[in-house]
Amino acid sequence: MLLDPQADNRWLTEAGGAGMAGKVLSAADRDAFAGMVRPTADPRFGDYQSNCAMPIAKLCGKPPRQVAQAIIDVLDWEGLCHPPEIAGPGFINLRLRDDFLATVMAEMLGDDSLGVEPADEPRTILIDYSSPNVAKPMHVGHIRSTVIGDALARTFRYLGHRVITDNHLGDWGTQFGMVIYGFKHFGDEVALAAGPVDELSRLYRLVNRLIAYHAAVADHPGAVTATAAATEVVARAEAAVSAATDAKAKRSAEKELAAAVRKQAAARQRAEALQATVAAAQADPDFLRQAVAHPGIADAVLLETAKLHSHDPENRALWERFLPHCRDEIDRVYRRLDIRFDHTLGESFYHDRLGDVVQRLRDAGLATDSEGAVCVFLPEFDSPMIVQKKDGAYLYATTDLATLFYRREEFRPDEILYVVDSRQGEHFQKLFAAAARLGFQGLRLEHVQFGTVLGEDGRPFKTRSGTSVGLESLLDEAVAKALEIVCDPQRVARSDGGMDEAERQQVAHAVGHGAIKYADLAHHRTSDYRFELDKMVALEGNTSAYVQYAYARARGIMLKGGMAPEAIAASAQPPVLGVPAERSLALTLARFGESLQQVRADNAPNFLVDYLYDAAKAYAVFNDQCPVLKADSPEIAASRMVLVALTARVLETGLGLLGIRVVPRM
RNA sequence: GCACCCCUAGCUCAAUUGGAUAGAGCAUCGGUCUACGGAACCGAAGGUUAGAGGUUCGAAUCCUCUGGGGUGUACCA
Structure with a gap:
C-alpha cells in the first residue's frame, strides 16, 4: 500500500x-x-x-x-x-499529495519491480496445480487449475516468496488399465508407431465407451423402475395436495410435490441418457460386436490396473512405453499455454511409499480395519477416509498422504496450496484433518478451490454428445476468432505498414490464448462461470484484448515519439499531474502492488484482473484527454511520456503475472 | 437423510473480508470530437443484494428460519 x-x-x-x-x-x-x-x-x-x-x-x-x-x-x-x-x-x-504521487511514479518507473517491495517474511509456498490424468485428452476442466495455479505462482514469486510448483500428474490410475487393456485387445502397432498419441487416445476412448455401454445396459432397467417409482410418488403427492384441507397442509404438500417432480425428472433424464447410450451402440454394428466380445471389460480393466501396480512385467513395460508419449502430449499443451513446473512428480512416483503410509497410520493409531478395508475414521466426518481397499489397492487419499510426507521432507514448505476444484472439498478436509493428527500442525495446508466451467446453457460445459470439451479445440477456436479480428480489413488498411502473416499469427495467439486465461481469472475462483467465447475474445468490455490493446496504444505513442521505454525510464522525472485524467491514472498505477497483495491474501487472481482493467480504463481516458506528442510544451510532453511508459510497464508486468503476453501493436 | 457452497441490474460478473449513496461490462437509449492509433470517450436508464427476523454506530457480507439452485456423501480421482 x-x-x-x-x-x-x-x-x-x-x-x-x-x-x-x-x-x-x-x-x-x-x-x-x-x-x-x-x-x-x-x-x-x-x-x-x-x-x-x-x-x-x-x-x-x-x-x-x-x-x-x-x-x-x-x-x-x-x-x-x-x-x-x-x-x-x-x-x-x-x-x-500530487507531488508525492508524482515521486512515486518516477520511482516505480526506475525500479525493476515497479516499486513492489519484497515480502518482509518470505515464505516457501508449494503450489500443486493442473494435475491432469495422462492418457486422456486434456479438456476444459483442466483450464482452471492450470491457469489459476500458474497465476498464483507467478504473482507470489514476484512478491518475493519462494515458490515451488509441482504437477501431481495422474499417471498411475485406471486410465492406464484401460489403455493397456485396449492395446492388448484392439491395439494397432502400425498406428502406434505412426502416431502414438492418436492411437493411445483412440484406445482410451474405445475402452471407455465399452465400459459405459455395459454399465448402461446393466443400469437401464433399474433406472426405468426408479422412474416408475418416482412417478408413483408424484401421483401420491398430487393426491395429497388435493386432499389437503387447511392452507398450511396444502403448502407443505405442494412443496413435497415439487420435490417429487424434480426427482422424477432427474430419474427420467438418467433413464433416457442410458437408453441413448445403448441405442447409439446398437446402431453401430462394429462397436456392438466388440461390446459383445468383451462383456467383463470393466473388471478386466481393473485387473490390468492391479497387475500394473503389482509390478507385472508385461504391464509395467507397456506403461513405460506409453508414458513418454502421454507426457509429450500434455507438454505440448503446456508449451502452448506457456506453463512450466519446477517438478512433475506424478502418482507413480509415490507408488512404492504407499505401504509405509498405511503402516504409519496404523502406528499412529489412526487407521483401523473395517469391512475389509483400511480406514481412517475421523470424528468430524460421517464416512471414513479409506486408505486401502479390501482388494489391497491404495487410493488417492493414500497417495496424497504419501505426497505430503515427501514434500515436507524434500521441500520444507511453509504452506501447500492445492488448486483443485470444489467438488473435492471433503477429501481435502479429511486429508488435512488426518495430517493434523500426524504432526503437520506447523504446515499450512489450503485447498484453493474453484468452481465449474459452465456452457452457455448454465450446465457444466459438455459437448452435445455429453463428453467434455477438448482443451486444444477451444484454444484453436479462440485463436481463430482472434485472427479474424486482427485481419479485419478495415483495420489492416489503417495500420501503418500492415502486418505480415507471422505477426498476425503472433497477435492472434497472444489475444486468443490471453482471452481464455483472462476470462477464467476474471471471475472469483470460487464461483462457477459461463464459457462464452465470443465475449472472451471481444474487444469491448473486461477482456484481455482490451487491456492488451491499451498496452499497444501506449507502445504506439512511444514508438511514434521515437523513444525507447528504457530511455524514458532512465531519465524519468516526477510527472506534473495537472489535469484529473493524469492524477487519476497516476493513482491507479501506484496501486499496482496493492492488487498483488489482494491476490495473495485470498489466493484469488481476479483482484489483479480487476486492477488491470481499471488501469487500462484510466489510461484510455488519459489517452483521450491528454495529448502527449502534441502537448502544449516539451515539458508536458516529457511529463506525460513518463505516465505512458509506466502504464505500459504495469500492464505488461500485470498481464505477465497472469500468464498473458502482450504485443507491441495490434 | 446429512454436510458444504451459492442466489446481487434484463444478461454475465465484481464488491479490498463489517464501512459512507452496492459497482463494472454486455445489451438498450442519447451524446462528443478535423482520429498524437477510434478497437475511443461522455452520459442516461436499470437494485427492497431470493424472502423474513436478529446482532450494531453501520450488513450483500455475521447469526436464525423459509424458499430456490448446485455439489459431495465406504473402497474412482
Missing part, C-alpha cells in the same frame, strides 16, 4: 491521550486498527480512508469523531497527504 500505516503505528499509541480516555491498545489491536486504512469507495472521500476510529471509540467509550480527531492530531503524514478530514460517523479521509 502507498501508505504503510502498519509499519509505523505510533500514531495510534500517541493518540491515547484525552481523546481515547488514556486507552492503551495492545500490539495486535494496533496492528489491526492501523490496517483499517483502505481505498475509498468514492473519490469524494479522498484516496484512502481509515475506519479505525469507530471500533476504537467502542473500546474506550468515547465518541468516534473525538477519537478520530485525537488520531489526526498526532498523525504525521504531511509529506504524503493533505490534512485529513473527519466525515460521517468517524471516517478519516486521506488525500494523497
